[in-house]
Amino acid sequence: MPTMAAKRDYYEVLGVKKDSSTDEIKKAYKKLALANHPDRNPGDQAAVDRFKEAAEAFEVLSESDKRARYDRFGHDGVKGAGHAGGGFQDVGDIFEMFGDLFEGFGGRGRRRGGGARATQGDHLKASLTIDLPEAAKGCSREIEIKRRELCGTCHGSGAKAGSTAAKCDYCNGQGQVVQSQGFFRVQTTCPACRGEGKIVRDKCADCSGSGRKVEKVRLEARIPPGVDTGMSLCLRGEGEPGTNGGPRGDLYVEINVKDHNLFERDGQDLICHVPITYSQAALGADIEVPTLDGKKNQHIDAGTHSGEVFRIRGGGMPDPRGGRAGDLLVEVHIEVPKKVSDEQRELLLKLAELEQANVSQHRSSFFDKVKDWFTGENS
Ligand SMILES: [Zn+2]
Ligand SMILES: [Zn+2]
Structure with a gap:
């Protein structure tokens, strides 16, 4: 940025004569601004400085009263007026002020300044x-x-057929109002048009002027x-x-x-509770288990307890982020029949007899513990 001491003459900056017309000044500024536009000179600080310097010169020379003061008193005459003196700190301010000059050039100029x-x-x-x-x-x-869509009748303008939305006078179509208070520039949404930049006088009947x-x-x-x-x-x-x-x-x-009636979800894993009979648990078996891909055989070891879990790798849910799929956990439960046939009863009675005579080590210690507990020994 040019310092106060090194401030160049504004006419020199824009390369125009002292008696150039406003149009000539505008043309000269536009040429300089486009040549030094930050979008065309990425990372070039010298271009940014020239861009700012040109905007400052243009701000003064494009307005007749500021120009007159500048002609009479030089830089001191316009100190504190707009950006003259301090210069533009932010390139964005330039787009906001003069953006419509860049219309058609594209990039930030049009979006930020064109309305x-x-x-x-x-x-x-x-x-x-x-x-x-x-x-x-x-x-x-x-x-x-x-959802709201652009109104087909007015194509989103909100204006009645044959009329157009007028430019908002309050913000001059900018949608934003800028107030300068000393060093600060406070920008707010225009209260008259609520930031639209346009005011609809003849409203489209289909959308009541909202355009949606x-x-x-x-x-x-x-x-x-x-x-x-x-x-x-x-x-x-x-x-x-x-x-x-x-x-x-x-x-x-x-x-x-x-929820599913067979599979319970635990993250990417699925849990399936499968009933087995006492004899399957005791003797081992190959049982059929449901999976997401249909039925599968699962081997149950001899001596399986109720609640024991068999893991089918990759039988769970896929990972939506593309990682490893979860597992299917088959939890077996020994099912006790509510009703038994005569033959089953006979066999179970025989089994009971055998178990009485032939109690396993594990079971005897369990029953010993229970007996001890009830008699108050060793508790
Ligand atoms: Zn409409
Ligand atoms: Zn407005």
């Missing part, structure tokens, strides 16, 4: 309930949401395999429309996975 500020539309939320096999495999679901209409929209949501309750899916750009050319918001779809 009211572009803002992204609001994000929306929706929810979706799927069942466990769908969550495991991933699925595609159509969802219906209500609530519509039902059907969208396809693709759900990746492995999702769990509470996870959210983001559909980029499916929220409400932005204002002044800003991007749409996003739609967040919260997933709810229904």
